[in-house]
Each structure stands twice: as structure tokens, then as C-alpha cells.
Amino acid sequence: MVEFQEKCRVASIDQMASDVYRLTVHAPLIAAAAHPGQFVMVRVADRYDPLLRRPFSIHQQSSGGTLGLLFKTIGKGTNILAAVTVGDSLDLIGPLGRGFDLERERPVCIIGGGMGIAPLCFLARQLLLSDRQPEMDHVLLGARNREELSPLVDDFIDLGYPVQTATDDGSMGQHGYIPDLLDAVLPAVSRVYTCGPHPMMKIIVEKCRQADVSCQVSLETHMACGLGACLGCTVPGADGKYVHVCRQGPVFYGGEVAW
Amino acid sequence: MVAASDTKELQVRIGSLTLRNPVMTASGTFGYGREFSNLVNLHRLGGIVVKGISLLPRPGNPPPRIVETACGMLNAIGLENVGVERFITEKMSFLKGLDTPVIVNILGDSVEEYGEIAHRLDGVEGISGLEVNISCPNVKKGGVAFGTVPEMAATVTGAVRQATRLPIIIKLSPNVTDIVLMARAVEEAGADGISLINTLIGMAIDTKTRKPRLANVIGGLSGPAIKPVALRMVWQVASAVSIPVIGIGGITTVDDAMEFLLAGATAIQVGTANFYEPSAPEQIIQGMKEYLHQQGEHCIRDIIGTLQTGI
Structure with missing residues (x-):
């Protein structure tokens, strides 16, 4: 697993619904390495409140090096993110975590x-x-x-x-x-x-x-780092041990976690 | 694997341990180093303090374990770790390949457990020192934290001292009435250095559900919010002991780091900032060189403890 820290220029921000936004950024390194189901950690502003990066799953990816994120404004971090404008710079770390296994079985x-x-x-x-x-x-x-x-x-x-x-x-x-x-x-x-x-x-x-x-x-949880260091994103696994959503997930097989 | 070509202008010593610069990563915020290897040049760091290790693996606390607060975060991870044996077999192979001192943070339920872990780690290739977390409850003494009673802190320090030839750093808890008493006790018991502060105990409540935001109800507060408290305690301790002091608490920028050095810290640890800005330690190292230049100084050691308190 290889992740990058990239300063990303905002390419577009579209309001999809009253509280839902689609953000597109230029992130060529992250976009080139991204796999469906992986996520990025976004520093929404260069300030201490909110302090932590916010995890967002990768919504869209293009060969042109853009990443799309979809989010609902639910708190401090997402409200700041909803106010970015084209040309602003955002700091992203990614792609992170284990994504979906893509099998040929169908449908x-x-x-x-x-x-x-x-x-x-x-x-x-x-x-x-x-x-x-x-x-x-x-x-x-x-x-x-x-x-x-x-x-x-x-x-x-x-x-x-x-x-x-x-x-x-x-x-x-x-x-x-x-x-x-x-x-x-x-x-x-x-x-x-x-x-x-x-x-x-x-x-x-x-x-x-x-x-x-x-x-x-x-799965979605709170996490501080997304890198497997803070150990804050635990959920109970099916075997009674904790699993970490950031590294062992965020994608799991249904039987791997305790419901 | 090219070692950083720092000149000796940033070099500092903690007991017999020489650091190429005063910037380390704090325990519990940097995993076992490898987690950051794609984002951080580990060879530039002054030292890496790894996640706290206990004698046996610990599963940690139920979630939620973390919550963001104003300019900080609370955590109640519950000291989840792989235990000393798995640490040596699974984590040291990567760490011993680094040209950066690795300091292992250790913790225990009893004086004997601290001694046993220290003994087990003594002589393991690639370990440059131990940092002793004494904020843990002493199970045999009704769960009172070792780090809140000077005699207990001294006993743990002495047990670790007896068990290892490695330099030992005692990490103090700020949740005490008189931090200087604690510092003096561990200095007399044989500590080579003192690091402080560990997290301040705090809590947060969800008023909608009327539930605590952490499953453990209370947790440790870290981040920029605690920096003034940490700086005050570092200044008090550095003024009272003669062994090196390592400052920890909300350090994000070089200015933060220099405040701690001016207050008397020989080195610093970057903690929570690793989560939101993994480049913080490297930026601080670079910034220290620029600070020396701006101040017309040649060596970081000439800055330590030079706080001007007179008018």
C-alpha cells in the first residue's frame, strides 16, 4: 500500500442538494493509485479548530488526475469544506485502506x-x-x-x-x-x-x-490519522478481536465484523 | 536509505543517547514507525518513540475511542498493543534497519511487569532507549496511577533502572498536584531523562443523547489545546532537575518547539500533530536551522533554557 500527501487544487465544487456537495480536486498521484473503496484524509483548513483531517471515500476518479468527493454538511469540517472555491488548495493524504475486491463473477x-x-x-x-x-x-x-x-x-x-x-x-x-x-x-x-x-x-x-x-x-468511523497509528477507528470483529477500519478496512466482507 | 546529512548544529544528548536533532515522534501517535514510512523521511528524525508496549498484548477499549474537541482531541485507546514478544519479532525487523534512534515506550500494571519488559528489551538490536509510561494504574495498589505518587514513580524507575543498561526516560503524567515532586523523585531513582507531558484527563458529552462521547467516559486530552499547560510544566521541571527534559504537548510548528527549548527542554516530541500534519516533525527540523540563523546562534544547545525572565 502506497499513499501520498498532495496539495490539491480545487477544480470544482457543486451543490447537489440543500446539504450535499460534490468536490473535485486535482490529485494526480492519489488518483493514479486509487482503487474503489479506498479513502482520503482531507485537511479542510490550515487551522487548529477543527484539528483533525476528515476521512472521505473516493467518489470519482479520472485518468486526468482528478478525484471527486461527495459529502453532506454535518458539522464544522464539512461546513468549511462546502465553502471552498475553485482554485483553493486542499491537503489530502491517500489513497488509504483496503478497497473492494473486484471479481469477475456476475451479476x-x-x-x-x-x-x-x-x-x-x-x-x-x-x-x-x-x-x-x-x-x-x-x-x-x-x-x-x-x-x-x-x-x-x-x-x-x-x-x-x-x-x-x-x-x-x-x-x-x-x-x-x-x-x-x-x-x-x-x-x-x-x-x-x-x-x-x-x-x-x-x-x-x-x-x-x-x-x-x-x-x-x-464501514465509516471516526478516525484521527487514517494510517493505522491512532487506533481510534476500531470496530468489533467477528472473532471478538477489534479490527481497525483505516487499514484492515474500510471495506470488509460481511462476516469479518460483528454486527 | 541515505542518512540525513545534518551537521552537528542540531545535535543533542539524552544521557548516553545522541540525537541528530531534538525532534522525536511521541508514543501512540506514530505507530511502530512503518505506518508513516511513505509520508515521512524517517531517517531525518531525531528519534522515534514507538507505541507503548506491555508484557502481554492488550486489546484496548471499546469504541468510540476518540473525539475531537476544540483545538485538541480526547482519546481512550486503552493502550492497545501487540505485547513485547510480538513487538520484538514483528516490529523490530523494520525498526532496526533505520538509521534513527528507536525508543520503546513501556507500560505495566505492576512494578514487576515494568522490570520484566525492560529486561526483555535489554540487548535487543536496534533499541536505543526506553521511555517509561507511568500514567498507568498500579493494580496492586487499588489502581492509583504510578505517576501520581512520588514513591511509586521512584520504585518503577528503580525497577527499570535495575533491569536494563539502556538509557531510560520517564514520561510524567500532568494529572498531579506538584509536577516538580514527581520529576525529582524519578531523577533520584536513576532516570536519564524526563519527558512530559502525557495527556490531561478530560471528557466530552453528547448533549442530544446525554451520553459520553467516549465509551470509556474519560480520556486523555492532547493537541494544541494543552500546549500552554505543557510548557509551564516543562519550565518548572527543567528549572528543578539536572537531567535532560523532553517537552511534549501540542507541538505543531517550529515556534512551538522553540518555546519548549527556551523553557529548558533539551528535545521535544511531536504527538497529535502527526495525525493532522505528518510533515510537522520534518518542518520543525528545517525550521530549527532557520531559527538558529535568524538568532545568530551556531548550535541548538546554546538555545536550551535561555528564557529571559528578567525585565
């Missing part, structure tokens, strides 16, 4: 909830590189409402994936939760990739276990 099912959809866009694009026919795969996406979900759905449709949706308020797709959509497609898929709220992933992991379908999950 696959990609399941994302809310901001958890972010790394799945990069995954979906990368999966196409191995002569895949996206129309055979399944993409299930959920969010609070249409405003939040719609722009993200477009990314997958543009790649040729069929997308099913669910929203908490019923404003787009099914009124309800994403795992409800899984039952119908699970018998037909050989592999599931998911990222989203913890309760959603817990249900999906259990459904996959019962159906004996391989399931990879991307």
Missing part, C-alpha cells in the same frame, strides 16, 4: 444508502473495465428524498446500470428502505457490494449470509 448487486453511495460510483465505473455488461447487474439506491437521490442515480444510469430506488419520504422510487428491494434480486446475484447506514448494512449482510452470497461492506 453483482450494488446497494447504497445516502452518502454511502459515494464510493459505489467509483466501483461501478471500475467494474465496467472487465468487459462487464452493466444491464445484467442490479443497483439499489436509497436516500431521504428525491432531491438527494436523483443526481446520484443519474451517475449509474449514465454508465448503463439499471437502477431501483427507494426514499424515506416516498418522493422517488419505493417508499421505504433499500433492503426491502434486495429480496427480489438476491437469488440472481453472485456478489453484493454495499455502503450506507449501519442498520441498512446489517440487514443486507444478514440477508446475504442466509442466501450464501458474498457481501462486501464499506
